Amino acid sequence: RPRVTPLHPPNVFETMTRLALRHGAVNLGQGFPDTDGPPWIRALAAEAIRSGSGPAGTPANQYAPGRGDPGLRRAVSAHQHRHHGLSVDPDREVVVTTGATEGIAAALLSLVRPGDEVVAFEPFYDSYAAITTLAGARLVTVPLAAPDFLPEPAALEAAISPRTRILLLNTPHNPTGAVVPAELLTRIVEVCARHEVLILSDEVYEHLVYDGTHRPVASVPGGWDRTLTVSSAGKSFSLTGWKVGWVTGPADLVDAVYSVKQFLTYSSGPAYQPAIARALEDGAGFLAEQRGAYRAARDELVAGLSSAGLHPVVPAAGYFTVTDLAPLGVSDAAAAATELAERAGVVGIPVSALCRPPATPGEPAPLASWMRWAFCKSPAVLAEAVSRL
Numbered sequence: 001r002p003r004v005t006p007l008h009p010p011n012v013f014e015t016m017t018r019l020a021l022r023h024g025a026v027n028l029g030q031g032f033p034d035t036d037g038p039p040w041i042r043a044l045a046a047e048a049i050r051s052g053s054g055p056a057g058t059p060a061n062q063y064a065p066g067r068g069d070p071g072l073r074r075a076v077s078a079h080q081h082r083h084h085g086l087s088v089d090p091d092r093e094v095v096v097t098t099g100a101t102e103g104i105a106a107a108l109l110s111l112v113r114p115g116d117e118v119v120a121f122e123p124f125y126d127s128y129a130a131i132t133t134l135a136g137a138r139l140v141t142v143p144l145a146a147p148d149f150l151p152e153p154a155a156l157e158a159a160i161s162p163r164t165r166i167l168l169l170n171t172p173h174n175p176t177g178a179v180v181p182a183e184l185l186t187r188i189v190e191v192c193a194r195h196e197v198l199i200l201s202d203e204v205y206e207h208l209v210y211d212g213t214h215r216p217v218a219s220v221p222g223g224w225d226r227t228l229t230v231s232s233a234g235k236s237f238s239l240t241g242w243k244v245g246w247v248t249g250p251a252d253l254v255d256a257v258y259s260v261k262q263f264l265t266y267s268s269g270p271a272y273q274p275a276i277a278r279a280l281e282d283g284a285g286f287l288a289e290q291r292g293a294y295r296a297a298r299d300e301l302v303a304g305l306s307s308a309g310l311h312p313v314v315p316a317a318g319y320f321t322v323t324d325l326a327p328l329g330v331s332d333a334a335a336a337a338t339e340l341a342e343r344a345g346v347v348g349i350p351v352s353a354l355c356r357p358p359a360t361p362g363e364p365a366p367l368a369s370w371m372r373w374a375f376c377k378s379p380a381v382l383a384e385a386v387s388r389l
């Protein structure tokens with residue numbers, strides 16, 4: 001039979017988590033909380049699975065409606081209005097997905113055609129490149145630069161060609177923690193409007209903002225009509241394993257996403273969805289408490305990394321801080337990540353893994369000397385990592 005090789009290499013997050021397990025290292029690599037998520041939200045899903053029906057009496061162990069539990073779609077719509085002043089029709093302008101990951105995949109696969117170009121700011125979340133390839137399109141990257149890692153509209157405009165179909169934007173940003181201000185978002189929307197480019201905005205860290213304010217692209221002038229917004233309960237409610245996400249936007253764009261989602265998974269976990277609906281409705285206290293805890297964790301890790309000589313960028317949002325290891329004489333953070341796991345017992349993610357590989361082998365990768373460290377971990381774990389470093 002034909003010889004089969006994997007389409008993609010193993011992803012960096014699993015690879016680094018395996019490395020941490022192998023060396024008993026503290027894992028500041030993969031971004032997930034080392035807690036179990038709020039007990040009251042977990043209890044809702046557990047009870048739904050046990051009894052067979054969710055809070056609204058919907059079946060909890062059989063297929064959910066393809067576009068998502070109507071209660072969750074209403075809760076997403078109310079959330080968009082409460083937090084961002086957006087009016088979103090829960091029946092026509094929301095689709096529930098299996099995590100933001102499926103939302104991104106379904107959006108790209110439905111909107112991008114072979115030969116199209118997709119523009120993303122670099123570094124970027126790894127699935128963007130993988131799905132762009134699956135769609136038969138070409139990823140064009142625009143570099144973000146230290147110290148603020150904010151997108152530059154002129155550089156974006158220079159990267160757009162007549163083949164550009166969509167801009168992938170991520171604010172708050174993984175891995176740098178940058179939050180794009182409303183004025184800059186408006187200029188980005190203007191560039192996209194000039195060139196008839198759609199926007200896929202990944203806003204999964206919308207509730208993990210410590211300095212400044214997150215504004216959805218969809219809420220700035222001209223933004224709504226050309227933007228699909230992706231978010232996820234995984235990050236907001238510390239339930240990354242539940243994989244409950246959603247995509248919102250104009251009905252024709254959401255219809256396109258659903259047309260693909262129906263053949264990726266058909267529908268997403270029915271016991272989780274009503275529980276997340278309640279979390280969106282009643283979770284303001286949890287979100288505020290979590291924000292405070294993560295702000296403290298960020299400050300703790302930034303101070304610890306500074307005392308270890310690592311010069312961290314203070315992130316305004318998200319789960320991560322990034323550091324340039326060049327001042328320590330390290331030019332290849334990917335090699336250093338393996339060495340640190342073995343010799344120091346601490347794992348981070350080389351930022352180059354969130355960049356396009358260099359066009360010619362041997363050429364240095366973008367941000368080759370930068371490392372990402374997760375602070376969505378308990379204070380004792382962060383303290384142990386710092387002391388080992």
Ligand code: PMP
Pocket residue numbers: 098099100101102125170173174202204231232233234235240243244245
């Ligand atoms: N986008 C970004 C920027 C992320 O950091 C993550 C987290 N893994 C995702 C998308 C995927 O989210 P989910 O776990 O809901 O699929």
Ligand code: GLN
Pocket residue numbers: 013014029030031032174
């Ligand atoms: N978003 C998380 C990160 O960037 C986890 C991603 C994953 O494990 N696929 O680390």
